Amino acid sequence: MDNEIKTMIKEIVAESLRESMQASQIREEQTDAKIAKMREQNNAEMRKKTEQYEQDTKKSIKRVAKQLADYTDNVSGISEEYFYRCLDGSMKVGNIKFNSIAKNQKINGNEYDIILENGNSAMSVSVKTTLQKSHIDKLMDTDLPALKDYFKNKTLYGVVAGLSYRLDKSIDFNELGVFVLSLSDKNEVTNLNPQITLTAF
Helix, strand or coil: CHHHHHHHHHHHHHHHHHHHHHHHHHHHHHHHHHHHHHHHHHHHHHHHHHHHHHHHHHHHHHHHHHHHHHHHHHHHHHHHHHHHHHHHHHCEECCEECCEEEEEEEECCEEEEEEEECCCEEEEEEEEEEEEHHHHHHHHHHHHHHHHCCCCCCEEEEEEEEEEEECCCCCCHHHCCCEEEEECCCCCEEECCCCCCCCCC
16 A cells, blocks of 8 residues: 555656646746747847948938038138139239239130139149148149140240148249149238249140
8 A cells, every 4th residue: 555655656746747848948938938929029129220320320411511611611722712812912923923813714625723823824823721642743744734725826824822821841842843822821812833944834
């Protein structure tokens, strides 16, 4: 009798353990499913937030880029207008006098900031907010040669002008072949190399 009771108890304990393990496995699977679902939701939410952040960042970059472009255009326009008015008032660059001046001239598909003319000569003035050596090279190597055919009956000269300039101290302004105009400490237009021999085109 004792053996039967012991056997029954063992079977009951074993069954209880099986049921407990099954229940534990079910709870574990349910927990894993909940965790997986939460992760998926969190990932989806994070992706959504990331995408929104990227969109907002792109919009901000575009807005700042536009503001910077507008600012640059405004400063560039101010620079051109300033030098135009100064040259329009003097009608003279170096020892050369002129009788006509025009700004923003489109010639052969290119736009030139300021063009001065007299009966024998023409002068192209390239205006920059901050003048650099690359601007001078472009004027000499590209802009002036492109204008030569248009002013084939006149001697063509070049000028670069900037509200400020960033030029290497080793550069000899007298060897550039073009006048360099900038602002003096008194905010007046000054010729930085008035003694040069201009390169004629």
